[in-house]
Amino acid sequence: MGRGEARRSRQRGARREQGSRGGIRRFFTWRKLLGTFFVFCLLSMGGFYAVYLLVPVPTANAEAVLQSNVYKYSDGSILARSGKVNRSIVGLDKIPDPVEKAFVAAENKTFYEDSGVDFKGTARGVINTVTGKGKQGGSTITQQYVKNYYLDQSQTVSRKLKELVISLKVDQRKSKDEILAGYLNTSYYGRGAYGIQAAAQAYYGVDAGKLTVEQGAYLAALLQAPSQYDWTSATPTGRKLVTERWNYVLDNMVEERWLDPAERAGMDFPEPQAPRPAPGMEGQTGYLVAAANQELIRQGVPEEHITAGGWTITLTVDKKRQKELVEAVDEQLESKLDRDGDKVDSTVQAGATSVDPKTGHVVALYGGVGATEHWMSNATRRDYQPASTFKPLVLASALENASETQDGRRIGVNTVYDGTSRRPVEGSDTPFSPENEDDRSYGPVTVQRAMNKSINSVFAQMIVDVGPGKVKKTALDLGMKDSEAFVEAPAMSLGVMGASTWDMAGVYATLDNHGKKVTPSIVKSAEHKDRAVEPAEPIGPQVISRQTADTVTSVLTGVVKEGSGRAANTSAYQAAGKTGTSENNKSAWFAGYTPELATVVALFGEDAEKGTQVTLTGTANSGRANGGGFPARIWADYTLDALGGGSDARFDLDVLEVAGPEPEPSTSASESASPSASPSDEPDEPTSSPSSSAPTGGTPTSQSPTADEPTPPTQSPSSSASASPDPGGSGDPGTDPVTDPGFVNDKPRQ
Structure with a gap:
């Protein structure tokens, strides 16, 4: 090939390459790319709007509304809890305001101003779910409430999208106080405690209304990892982490001007009490609970309302006198019986009722050897002659x-x-x-x-x-x-x-x-x-x-x-x-x-x-x-x-x-x-x-x-x-x- 022919060949190749690049530029121009992006955004917005219209605010899930009944002695100490879920729902009026603010400081400082969602955090959660990186935080208090109250704890893209949509709707329909109360009452705090009332009892032995700021800050910190942060069972690392988070909560409260700096400086970490098993219905407990329930029914409370839970029932029973009545029966009767070896002794049932004549209050009651062994209460049965x-x-x-x-x-x-x-x-x-x-x-x-x-x-x-x-x-x-x-x-x-x-x-x-x-x-x-x-x-x-x-x-x-x-x-x-x-x-x-x-x-x-x-x-x-x-x-x-x-x-x-x-x-x-x-x-x-x-x-x-x-x-x-x-x-x-x-x-x- 001569030099002229080679030059012409190179020129033809250059023209073909130039034509090819021009075609790509014509196809991927910045105008087209920007237009495509806008179309995508419009489609996404349209799709989200469609989802917004199609996804309703559901009724509460079954677990969220389950509560226990709490029964107390006359002095306020716990007698028993009944129900599948250890929860007693309380209103914000029963919770000290600084304790409420501790939870907001821990989870969502912008709670009172935001629209109920954190788009960035939600997007991060969706991405991590898709990529298999597991659970990711960043949700607002409203979103956590929606997850607890309306949805479930599953980690799926569809559940997270529903959470986002429902949170927006809930924020529009409910007040911030209603949302915060719902969040406090549906969250799980560990130790089998659902809701702040059960948590206050489980960790500090008090009602929610008597929590201090320090105790409230600990419960707020606990929500991030209830098992890991339970002080009595935590590892040294867990204790270090929960202490750091407790300090973080209080510092945020100071930053938001919800807590005085001088008061904050004098606060010590409030170590919770050791876990205690929830009282059951064994012994005299079942008889006392049954007597209280029957009295409420006589006063017009439907039985199904009682079994649905959510009641805090304080009895007139004096804890000390109740103990003394049981001891008197044990000493004067049960210690003398041979229930296993004697036919007559095995048939003996004892019952007693003690009343303050000035008030009419039942201060002690003995229903039998135990409610789990002899279900009928010998104190209230009427089938024997007086x-x-x-x-x-x-x-x-x-x-x-x-x-x-x-x-x-x-x-x-x-x-x-x-x-x-x-x-x-x-x-x-x-x-x-x-x-x-x-x-x-x-x-x-x-x-x-x-x-x-x-x-x-x-x-x-x-x-x-x-x-x-x-x-x-x-x-x-x-x-x-x-x-x-x-x-x-x-x-x-x-x-x-x-x-x-x-x-x-x-x-x-x-x-x-x-x-x-x-x-x-x-x-x-x-x-x-x-x-x-x-x-x-x-x-x-x-x-x-x-x-x-x-x-x-x-x-x-x-x-x-x-x-x-x-x-x-x-x-x-x-x-x-x-x-x-x-x-x-x-x-x-x-x-x-x-x-x-x-x-x-x-x-x-x-x-x-x-x-x-x-x-x-x-x-x-x-x-x-x-x-x-x-x-x-x-x-x-x-x-x-x-x-x-x-x-x-x-x-x-x-x-x-x-x-x-x-x-x-x-x-x-x-x-x-x-x-x-x-x-x-x-x-x-x-x-x-x-x-x-x-x-x-x-x-x-x-x-x-x-x-x-x-x-x-x-x-x-x-x-x-x-x-x-x-x-x-x-x-x-x-x-x-x-x-x-x-x-x-x-x-x-x-």
């Missing part, structure tokens, strides 16, 4: 109605009745002839002594004299509950209806409160973020006169001093009370009170497998069970401790009549009695059956009552009411201070 604890109500009705005996004498403390066993009642259309304990006859006795000895025949006649309808009305006025078994008949005098220790504690507290109605209440306060329940007023109107109530109290002090309730007697306090033992010893009761405390203790024989009531006879190898035994000793042990070792308080009584001397017994015939079934049933001085002309009522003649008499059985009315009750029925045998192991030197064991 037996002779009903007799004071018969007397109260007689006094309140100014009733008279069959021969026209006014019934009072000193009215004389015929205490013959199996004596048919007079003046009743329904025949009834109850048997006294051990079929024992007493001759003429005053009402005071009849109460001391719990003589069935006397009170069967008295209820006829008063009128069963009037007695039932008095009982209902005092606080007993009506039922099909509450039949207006002479047998009602033996307490054959159903009742609970809760009911009877209210009845005896009303007597203690001089006749002003006491309805036991266990709820001190109940609050929810959406509502609050005003507790019912436990103290009601005057249901019987003060003189009636005080006269009954005076009579019942005799039962404790000289009658079947001597196991409750001590010089450490003044007490009134009544024993009760139902037919065949299926239940045994002691209902008693001091000027400051009314408490009812009962034992029930229950075959849980068969669902039947069984006899308590042979409990702890003690022979016949009775109200003057285990129940009275539990009552005395608890009351002594509950009153701080004793009390100088005395009953302030305005009585209708003071007990006088006992009438002389007739010696014309010997007393008829079967042998005592219990070693502690020491016989009293002999008393013979009165003659046919013995009065059903009258005035006393002589002889003071003594205290060693066994007390009578009680039984349900039978279809043949005139027939004598089953002689195997039992009553309330008194306890002998000489032979009874519950006594030392004529005084009950302390």
